[in-house]
Structures are given as C-alpha cells and as structure tokens.
Amino acid sequence: xxxxxxxxxxxxxxxxxxxxxxxxxxxxxxxxxxVLIVVGGASxxxxxxxxxxxxxxxxxxxMKAFFHESESPAELIQLGIELATxxxxxxxxxxxxxxxxxxFLAKGIQLAVDGHDEEYVARILASEINQTIERHDRGQxxxxxIGEAAPAMGMIGTLxxxxxxxxxxxxxxxxxxxxxxxxxxxxxxxxxxxAVCLPLADKLSHRSKEEKNNKxxxxxxxxxxxxxxxxxxxxxxxxxxxxxxVRATLDLGTKK
Numbered sequence: 001x002x003x004x005x006x007x008x009x010x011x012x013x014x015x016x017x018x019x020x021x022x023x024x025x026x027x028x029x030x031x032x033x034x035v036l037i038v039v040g041g042a043s044x045x046x047x048x049x050x051x052x053x054x055x056x057x058x059x060x061x062x063m064k065a066f067f068h069e070s071e072s073p074a075e076l077i078q079l080g081i082e083l084a085t086x087x088x089x090x091x092x093x094x095x096x097x098x099x100x101x102x103x104f105l106a107k108g109i110q111l112a113v114d115g116h117d118e119e120y121v122a123r124i125l126a127s128e129i130n131q132t133i134e135r136h137d138r139g140q141x142x143x144x145x146i147g148e149a150a151p152a153m154g155m156i157g158t159l160x161x162x163x164x165x166x167x168x169x170x171x172x173x174x175x176x177x178x179x180x181x182x183x184x185x186x187x188x189x190x191x192x193x194x195a196v197c198l199p200l201a202d203k204l205s206h207r208s209k210e211e212k213n214n215k216x217x218x219x220x221x222x223x224x225x226x227x228x229x230x231x232x233x234x235x236x237x238x239x240x241x242x243x244x245x246v247r248a249t250l251d252l253g254t255k256k
Contacts, residue, residue: 005065005203012195029219031184033211036159041064041153046145055139061139070210071102073217077238080221083109084231104128104215108222122219129215136208140201147197154189160181167180217241 020026047055086094096113100106111121160180168174224234
C-alpha cells in the first residue's frame with residue numbers, strides 16, 4: 001500500500017473540510033444540483049472523450065496509486081545475478097526449478113528455458129512492456145481529462161446559477177444564498193480536479209516510469225542470462241539502471 005497517496009488525498013480533504021467547519025455550518029456547502037452538474041457532467045464528458053471500456057479500466061489502473069509498490073531495482077539486479085550464476089554453472093535448464101516471484105521475470109526465464117532464441121524472447125517481453133505502458137498512459141490521460149472537465153463543468157454550473165439568480169432579482173434576500181449556491185459548482189470542480197484527479201494522474205505517471213524501468217532492467221537481465229554472460233559483467237550492465245548514489249552503495253555490498 002502506498003501510504004503517501006492516502007495521506008496526501010485524505011490530508012487535503014481534511015484541510016478543506018476543517019476550514020469549512022471553522023467557517024460555519026457544513027450544510028451550506030452541500031448542493032445536490034451542483035454535484036449533479038460537476039460529477040455527472042465531468043463523467044459524461046470523459047466518456048465522450050474516451051471509449052467506455054478504457055474509462056472503466058482507468059479505475060483499476062488508479063489502484064496502482066494506492067496499493068502498488070514497485071520492486072526495488074537493487075533486489076531485481078541481485079536476483080538477476082543469482083540467475084546468471086546458476087545458468088553459468090548448470091545451464092539454462094538449471095533455472096527450471098527456481099522459484100521467481102516476479103511474474104515478468106519468471107515469464108522471460110521460462111521462455112529462455114523452453115529454448116526460444118534471444119530475439120524472440122526480447123520481442124515478447126518488449127511487446128508486454130509496451131502494452132503495459134499503453135494501459136498506464138490511458139489511465140493517466142483519463143484522470144487528467146476528468147481534472148480538466150470538472151472545473152469546466154463547475155464554471156458552467158456557476159453560470160447557470162447566475163442566470164437563475166439574475167432572473168429573481170426582484171427578491172434581494174434571495175441574491176446572497178443564490179450566489180453562494182452558484183459558486184459551489186466552481187468549488188466542487190476545483191476540489192475534484194486539484195485534490196484528487198490531477199494528483200492521481202501524476203502519481204500514476206511516476207508509477208508507470210518505475211515499472212517501465214524495472215521491466216527494462218528485467219529484459220536486460222534475461223538477455224544476459226540467455227547469453228551466458230558473466231554475473232559480474234551482468235551486474236555492471238544492470239547497475240546503469242540505478243542512480244549514482246544507490247549504485248555506489250550496491251557496489252560496496254556486492255564486492256567480494
């Protein structure tokens with residue numbers, strides 16, 4: 001579970017709610033027509049912009065912002081070195097009984113053990129990487145789309161409220177409450193966009209980059225194992241996927 005995402009969203013909503021509570025009653029910030037315009041309108045606009053199936057899949061992709069934890073590249077490198085050591089000693093068939101928790105790495109090693117050539121294995125793994133990134137990009141775009149549509153629908157709701165208010169100018173007492181209701185749609189749109197959807201899109205973008213980096217590392221590791229590469233040479237090659245500071249620490253930990 002990614003605690004930072006939960007803390008960020010809950011903390012933002014708490015600050016907004018607490019400010020509302022300190023300023024007076026919370027019920028004055030509840031307006032059903034405004035919710036319908038912003039939430040319903042933004043949802044409908046999103047369905048127009050993207051296929052319905054992609055929109056529904058975005059919910060599943062969004063779960064990566066809350067519950068997905070990327071594996072440490074350093075751990076993947078260490079595992080790749082261990083697999084290379086076994087392959088150098090016992091051949092590729094020696095990897096058949098090795099338990100590998102990472103599904104992507106396990107798939108690549110199994111393809112190698114099954115006797116497929118390096119080009120075929122690399123093509124299969126690269127295709128899966130591209131498909132994964134494409135799914136993630138769709139999810140990010142959909143949440144960015146909602147983040148763009150919600151404030152726009154909020155503005156539309158405000159204009160509707162202003163028209164309704166202007167049509168009832170004969171009653172001065174109704175102007176203040178009507179203006180407050182008109183502004184609620186703008187508030188709803190701003191909160192949905194800036195407290196939820198746009199931050200989620202940015203977090204999904206970060207997760208996507210992490211996963212792509214890890215899978216590219218795995219692709220290189222599988223290729224090295226297939227070629228019978230020396231574990232030390234493979235280590236040096238895979239270390240390029242780490243930042244300089246982490247790389248130095250890992251070097252110190254793996255030198256014999």
